[in-house]
Amino acid sequence: MSVLVFADSTEGKFKKSAFEVVSYGKKVAEQLGSNVVVVTIDANSTEELYTYGAEKVVSVKNDSLSIFNAKEYASVLKQVADAEGSSVIVLGSSIDVLHVAPLLAVALDAGYASNVVALPSSTSPFTVKRKAFSNKGFSNTVISTDKKIIGVAKNSYGVHENAVSGTTETFEASIAESGVKSEKIDKVTGQVTIADAEIVVSAGRGLKGPENWGMIEELADVLGAATACSKPVSDLGWRPHGEHVGQTGKPVASNLYIAIGISGAIQHLAGINASKVKVVINTDPEAPFFKAADYGIVGDAFEVVPKLIEKLKAFKQA
Amino acid sequence: MKILVCISHVPDTTSKINFTENDTKFDTNGVQFVINPYDEFSLTRAMWFKEKQGATVTVVNVGNASTEPTLRKALAIGADDAIRVNMEAVDGLSVAKQLAEVVKNGGYDLVLAGRESIDYNGAMVPGMLSSLIDFNFVNGCIDLEVDGTSVTAIREIDGGNETLSTSLPLVIGGQKGIVEEKDLRIPNMRGIMMARKKPLNVVEPVAAENATSITSFEKPAPKGTVKLIDADNVDELIDLLHNEAKVI
Ligand SMILES: Cc1cc2nc3c(=O)[nH]c(=O)nc-3n(C[C@H](O)[C@H](O)[C@H](O)COP(=O)(O)OP(=O)(O)OC[C@H]3O[C@@H](n4cnc5c(N)ncnc54)[C@H](O)[C@@H]3O)c2cc1C
Numbered sequence: 001m002s003v004l005v006f007a008d009s010t011e012g013k014f015k016k017s018a019f020e021v022v023s024y025g026k027k028v029a030e031q032l033g034s035n036v037v038v039v040t041i042d043a044n045s046t047e048e049l050y051t052y053g054a055e056k057v058v059s060v061k062n063d064s065l066s067i068f069n070a071k072e073y074a075s076v077l078k079q080v081a082d083a084e085g086s087s088v089i090v091l092g093s094s095i096d097v098l099h100v101a102p103l104l105a106v107a108l109d110a111g112y113a114s115n116v117v118a119l120p121s122s123t124s125p126f127t128v129k130r131k132a133f134s135n136k137g138f139s140n141t142v143i144s145t146d147k148k149i150i151g152v153a154k155n156s157y158g159v160h161e162n163a164v165s166g167t168t169e170t171f172e173a174s175i176a177e178s179g180v181k182s183e184k185i186d187k188v189t190g191q192v193t194i195a196d197a198e199i200v201v202s203a204g205r206g207l208k209g210p211e212n213w214g215m216i217e218e219l220a221d222v223l224g225a226a227t228a229c230s231k232p233v234s235d236l237g238w239r240p241h242g243e244h245v246g247q248t249g250k251p252v253a254s255n256l257y258i259a260i261g262i263s264g265a266i267q268h269l270a271g272i273n274a275s276k277v278k279v280v281i282n283t284d285p286e287a288p289f290f291k292a293a294d295y296g297i298v299g300d301a302f303e304v305v306p307k308l309i310e311k312l313k314a315f316k317q318a
Numbered sequence: 319m320k321i322l323v324c325i326s327h328v329p330d331t332t333s334k335i336n337f338t339e340n341d342t343k344f345d346t347n348g349v350q351f352v353i354n355p356y357d358e359f360s361l362t363r364a365m366w367f368k369e370k371q372g373a374t375v376t377v378v379n380v381g382n383a384s385t386e387p388t389l390r391k392a393l394a395i396g397a398d399d400a401i402r403v404n405m406e407a408v409d410g411l412s413v414a415k416q417l418a419e420v421v422k423n424g425g426y427d428l429v430l431a432g433r434e435s436i437d438y439n440g441a442m443v444p445g446m447l448s449s450l451i452d453f454n455f456v457n458g459c460i461d462l463e464v465d466g467t468s469v470t471a472i473r474e475i476d477g478g479n480e481t482l483s484t485s486l487p488l489v490i491g492g493q494k495g496i497v498e499e500k501d502l503r504i505p506n507m508r509g510i511m512m513a514r515k516k517p518l519n520v521v522e523p524v525a526a527e528n529a530t531s532i533t534s535f536e537k538p539a540p541k542g543t544v545k546l547i548d549a550d551n552v553d554e555l556i557d558l559l560h561n562e563a564k565v566i
Contacts, residue, residue: 010476068475070445070455070457071455074449094476095457095458095474095475095476096475096476098441098457098458099445099455099457099458099473100445101442101445102410102414102441102442102443102444102445102446102448102449103445103446103448103449103455105411105442105446105529106411106414106445106446106449106450107449110529111409111411111529111530112410112411112442112529112530113530114439114440114441114442115439115440115441127533129536130439131439132437132438132439132535133329133335133436133437133438133439134331134436134439135538136335136537136538137335137337137535137536137537137538138535138536138537138538139438139532139534139535139536140532140533140534140535140536141530141531141532141533142530142531142532142533143529143530144528144529144530144531145529179454179484179485180454180455180456180482180483180484181482181483181484182480182481182482183470183481183482183483184480184481185475185478185479185480185481186478186479186480186481187475187477187478188477188478189477191477193476193477195476195477196476198565199565199566223566235499235500241460241494241495242474242477242478242479244494247331247355247436248355248356248493248494248499249494255565256559256563256565256566266331266332267331267332270331270436273538276563276565277559277563277565279555279559280544290544290546291541291544292541293544294542294544294545294563295544295545295546295547295555295558295559295563296544296545296546296547297546297547297548297549297552297555298546298549299549300549303549304549304552307552308552308555308556311552311553311556312556312566315556315560315566
């Protein structure tokens with residue numbers, strides 16, 4: 001009756017969200033009075049996971065798993081869940097995990113609650129709180145099946161250290177026949193991705209044109225942040241589509257979101273509500289973003305941002 | 319090619335969200351319902367297949383009678399016929415089981431759905447459906463080409479995209495990119511007139527238990543007011559972000 005946690009990795013290295021789901025799974029195991037087992041697929045080393053409470057780690061390695069494949073990964077996770085007799089499976093919310101989770105739910109005949117933002121409020125009935133209506137509400141959801149899958153929303157529970165002396169076992173999984181084959185991966189390397197960024201610097205139509213993004217990139221660089229934009233900016237081709245955040249774009253759940261020259265339309269806010277601290281810089285004191293932000297500067301981006309870069313550089317050096 | 323497009327009936331993105339009956343029900347009062355934006359991208363892609371390489375397009379929704387105007391809108395955009403599975407949709411797995419039945423009975427080769435719905439944000443129905451009927455599955459799809467039964471699809475990944483080769487039969491979780499927003503179809507008068515005559519078949523659900531159920535809703539705690547900082551004093555902002563918010 002263990003709790004099984006999938007610690008997601010990319011190119012052998014754990015994502016930060018992996019430590020969050022392990023922290024979460026450890027607590028759920030305590031609530032249930034059971035133990036936690038963490039499964040990794042194609043991760044280089046598993047020791048880091050002990051820091052967050054992973055007493056037992058099951059490591060699956062196989063050359064054909066080095067590139068993510070939803071069907072193969074679902075089959076591997078099912079094999080481990082069966083072998084460990086897991087009744088609760090804890091997953092994250094990365095793009096890959098969102099791809100595999102529904103397949104696993106069917107394979108295990110498990111109820112699946114995605115976007116979960118807190119520990120179960122009750123384990124009988126098993127009740128979790130989930131984001132709904134694009135962050136405009138929450139639903140308290142009961143999972144009634146014997147096996148349960150929880151998808152933890154990014155940055156919602158946090159990373160909590162809880163060091164144990166864990167052990168790692170290897171697991172030989174049989175690889176499922178998959179009808180989908182990866183042909184090519186195109187990644188922007190060397191940049192912080194929006195999904196994993198602690199800080200996101202985002203700009204909108206207020207910047208007037210793509211030629212003005214230099215200062216946005218510089219600000220992001222100083223902060224070690226990812227860059228993002230509002231929808232019209234990507235629609236106009238000023239920035240790549242992958243940077244568009246909001247309801248129809250990417251969701252952001254960073255610790256800090258800085259919005260520059262973005263009005264704060266409801267569809268934009270829907271994608272960034274889950275960020276913890278929001279800063280707005282806008283010339284218009286009536287811009288709706290000021291209602292959603294924690295800190296605001298009414299001012300011209302072309303004056304404020306260069307000053308901010310300069311001061312931040314000094315702050316970082318101090 | 320026989321295409322099925324899954325249509326979710328959702329509150330318009332600008333809707334104010336309220337709950338009634340002791341916060342156990344979504345308050346539909348004054349709310350306008352639309353085709354789920356992600357499904358709209360997939361529906362438009364289906365129309366392209368129909369026009370450029372020949373296909374029939376059926377739209378399907380699992381829901382009660384109140385969702386029919388949304389299905390009519392999809393017919394006005396150009397779908398050939400519509401199916402409504404007469405059941406209140408409350409849980410991803412049970413909805414996927416109804417859709418699986420529709421796919422089996424209709425012999426579809428390509429099922430286009432949206433990555434997630436903007437009301438319950440479950441992001442689970444397309445994937446569950448693909449498993450239940452043993453079709454291939456690509457989620458977060460931003461490009462799709464079909465040649466005979468061979469398929470090339472591109473999906474979004476963290477920090478980039480991945481090109482995949484697969485084959486029909488296939489389920490897609492689509493999003494912006496599968497068509498561009500400027501190419502989305504708006505129903506015209508002729509389409510609306512024709513939609514009235516197109517078949518909208520109501521079928522009764524098969525037995526499928528819910529795996530999850532919502533017991534209550536909550537709204538986020540009201541936010542405090544914004545702290546305004548003088549534009550000439552960015553030092554104060556840095557200080558607040560460092561010492562008060564502790565994010566830098
Ligand atoms: C179905 C639907 C889905 C949508 N999905 C999304 C989505 O996912 N993401 C999204 O972002 N939008 C989305 N939108 C669009 C959204 O409604 C807004 O149109 C959009 O967010 C506005 O972008 P913006 O704030 O960059 O531009 P604008 O609305 O043009 O605002 C620009 C802002 O910049 C300020 N400004 C101007 N000059 C300066 C300056 N020099 N310094 C500082 N500030 C300045 C202005 O005061 C203004 O507030 C969607 C719309 C619909 C209908």
